[in-house]
Amino acid sequence: MERVMGGGVLPLVLAGAGILLLYRIIVRLRPGAALQDAVVVITGASSGLGKECAQVFHAAGARLVLCGRDAARLQQVVQELTASLPSSGRQTYTPSTVIFDLADTDSVDRAAEEILKCYGQVDVLINNAGISYRGNILDTHISVQRDVMETNYFGPVALTQALLPSMVHRRSGHIVVISSVQGKIAIPYRSAYAASKHATQAYFDCLRAEVERYGIPVTVISPGYIRTSLSVNAVTCDGSKYGVLDKTTEIGKDPRDVAHAVLKAVRQRSKDVVLAGPLPNLAIYLRTLWPVLFFKLMASRARKEQKPKDE
Ligand SMILES: NC(=O)C1=CN([C@@H]2O[C@H](COP(=O)(O)OP(=O)(O)OC[C@H]3O[C@@H](n4cnc5c(N)ncnc54)[C@H](OP(=O)(O)O)[C@@H]3O)[C@@H](O)[C@H]2O)C=CC1
Numbered sequence: 001m002e003r004v005m006g007g008g009v010l011p012l013v014l015a016g017a018g019i020l021l022l023y024r025i026i027v028r029l030r031p032g033a034a035l036q037d038a039v040v041v042i043t044g045a046s047s048g049l050g051k052e053c054a055q056v057f058h059a060a061g062a063r064l065v066l067c068g069r070d071a072a073r074l075q076q077v078v079q080e081l082t083a084s085l086p087s088s089g090r091q092t093y094t095p096s097t098v099i100f101d102l103a104d105t106d107s108v109d110r111a112a113e114e115i116l117k118c119y120g121q122v123d124v125l126i127n128n129a130g131i132s133y134r135g136n137i138l139d140t141h142i143s144v145q146r147d148v149m150e151t152n153y154f155g156p157v158a159l160t161q162a163l164l165p166s167m168v169h170r171r172s173g174h175i176v177v178i179s180s181v182q183g184k185i186a187i188p189y190r191s192a193y194a195a196s197k198h199a200t201q202a203y204f205d206c207l208r209a210e211v212e213r214y215g216i217p218v219t220v221i222s223p224g225y226i227r228t229s230l231s232v233n234a235v236t237c238d239g240s241k242y243g244v245l246d247k248t249t250e251i252g253k254d255p256r257d258v259a260h261a262v263l264k265a266v267r268q269r270s271k272d273v274v275l276a277g278p279l280p281n282l283a284i285y286l287r288t289l290w291p292v293l294f295f296k297l298m299a300s301r302a303r304k305e306q307k308p309k310d311e
């Protein structure tokens with residue numbers, strides 16, 4: 001009997017591994033979504049990851065609508081994109097720009113109308129813009145918690161909901177959001193940021209299930225540290241700018257590589273992608289499988305990083 005059971009487990013494991021391998025091969029071989037002429041909207045396109053995404057989607061032949069708050073910086077990106085012909089030899093287009101503040105819901109609605117007027121449709125919406133935060137909860141004003149939530153959560157939600165009806169009507173479109181490893185685990189002194197990214201993950205997971213019937217994929221991308229100005233632009237407890245390029249950010253991934261990974265995720269219509277090294281991945285598993293240990297590690301990290309004022 002034991003031999004039968006023992007003999008039964010190995011074939012089962014091998015069959016499971018075989019099915020997994022086959023699934024991966026099928027996913028790889030599936031024809032990727034074509035991006036030539038696709039209308040791709042990118043928020044936060046003036047710098048960092050958004051700017052690099054603009055570069056790789058432009059080179060792939062997409063018709064871009066670049067969004068941000070600073071018209072001059074966006075124009076600079078347009079100039080850089082159009083200054084050189086892509087080595088791929090594809091037909092490329094001069095990007096359009098739409099200027100608005102994601103933290104202002106009324107301006108988001110107006111912007112969505114303007115975005116739709118550019119080409120009459122949106123094929124891919126990349127919700128990339130975001131702001132980070134550094135501070136301890138005890139000293140952080142509630143207005144700062146709300147402001148980060150407005151930019152990172154309500155802004156992308158409002159833009160997505162404003163553009164979604166036209167996608168549903170066409171039974172076509174793709175919604176992407178750049179979340180963070182901190183959408184899956186919360187680390188100390190990042191409350192506003194981690195909360196906004198957790199909310200983002202939850203909202204877009206719900207959306208994915210709800211719009212699948214219309215053939216609209218939803219991709220949540222959770223990067224680890226990327227070499228951008230995110231930490232420099234982060235806000236602190238009182239809303240002032242942090243202004244420091246953290247070591248973690250400085251040695252982070254090259255934003256161009258992350259942009260290529262975003263392009264691949266769009267082509268493959270991936271559902272959920274973590275773009276981080278082994279340690280953040282381990283931390284994500286630990287949070288689910290061994291939460292008590294994860295909480296201990298985070299508490300120790302909090303103690304090491306900052307001593308409370310009353311100690
Ligand atoms: N860098 C990192 O380590 C990581 C970054 N991410 C995420 O990647 C995304 C891009 O960030 P990254 O490129 O790193 O940082 P940057 O600070 O370089 O870029 C942020 C972009 O967001 C735009 N933005 C900020 N606030 C608003 C607003 N209220 N309305 C409209 N646009 C706004 C900025 O445009 P402007 O100021 O010109 O208006 C800017 O283009 C963010 O969502 C971030 O959370 C995720 C994981 C790691």
Ligand SMILES: CCCCCCCCCCCCCCCC(=O)OCC(=O)COP(=O)(O)O
Nearest residue numbers: 132133180181182223224225231279280283297
């Ligand atoms: C038994 C072995 C235990 C090993 C457990 C490892 C626990 C280590 C914790 C690792 C934490 C990783 C945090 C990653 C955070 C991250 O990548 O954030 C990306 C960002 O969004 C960056 O934004 P920020 O403003 O914070 O710079």
